[in-house]
Amino acid sequence: MTHYSSPRHSVSLARQFALALALAGGTAVLAVPGMTDAAFAQKKKKDDKKDAGKPVYSKEFVEAYKPIEEAMKGGAPDFVALKPLILALAPLSISPDEQIAAGGLLFNTGVTTEDQVVQLQGVEMMLNSGKIAPAEVGRFQVVAFQVASNLEQYDRARAHLQKAIDLGYLGTNMKPGDLEMNMAETYFSEERFQEGLQYLMDSISQRKAQGGVIDERWYRRGFSVAYSNEVVPQVYDYLAAWVVDFPTEQNWRDAVNATRNLNEFEPQAMLDLLRLGRRVDMLQNNMDYILYIESADARRLPMEVKTVIEEARAKGLVPKGSDTFVDEQMGIATGRIAADRAELPTLERDANASTTNFRLVVGAADAFLNYGDYAKAAAFYEKALGIAGVDRNLVLTRLGIAQVLAGDMAAARENFAKVEGVRASIAKLWSAYATQKAAPAAAPMAAPAEMAGD
16 A cells, blocks of 8 residues: 655645746746836936836835835845835835835845735735736736735635636746645645635646646545545545556555455455455555455355455465465365256246245345346346345445446446445445446556356
């Protein structure tokens, strides 16, 4: 099982998805128009038609700006010393030209003096000015998002990030979806896991609907957060969607193992999970096989147990004579198969009787599933659903399994979707498997092992 770190261990997880902006580290200054022409503009006559379109500055702003301008002429201004003067300029900044000039000074002062509050004040003032070139607005919104995030002002950060997303901003070395991933991370940073996971999944769905490329790290990150914090049922939604879009053997193993680790399944539920695990090559050690054999029980499902033991021995995971329990189960299974098969016609007749009960019908369905007669198994599971007292979630799960093995993927997914309770997580993975097997270009998986010799 792949180990995933908890989001609680990182204050700024958004840095995992670096936006590669010049300002990302808070160490660069912004080049802002109108930084040195305030005094010049004031010297012009107000009625001079040549000044049409020129920057507009008030007398008060120019007077406050002049000493700052003089101090900056040397080329290496002391922003620490100038900081009080620059902060005093902020309330005088009324016109858009004053806001863009003062905002730039504030931001660069904040960077130089490592004051992120001032940085945010500055970049927001520039954005509010409306004077930033349209092509640059998205970049400035992302800068504001980053600074607000560093200050843990997440609502404010999200507002800026959403504007960048709406603008379709994509900076140098950024990948499509980086901004959406960072949006989800703001929720994770606040431990609002369900909201972040829902946002991320909605973004994935939207991108898929638009024909966009899905980055596997979105699933990996969503699952990691959901798994580390046991966010149910979202963790299973991520697992199911992940293995559909990226059906590698390792991803399937992780999905089945994660589902097993998050639950304390009773034997019959565990059996249905391990049946899937076997088909995606999840059984990797002797304990996996022994758990499967224990859950199946040779007295109930002799052919399935025999097939599983033979597979384990063929892999060298449970050599003959290495485990007393497995050897005993093999003996029981081998000794029961012939008589068990001979009883199938009688069992079928009794299960079809009008006076039958759900235990007999489910038993018949399990028996035919055990021997690989999936059509008859599905028919009896369907019949059992109409009998009072039956465990609907167990029967729906196994009906879906029989339909998958019979090749009826659409019907299987429909029935898996009806499963509730603790078995819902198992049904979601089986449904994902059905989706994958139905896909015309499904990635190759390990060849399905027989349920009972199919």
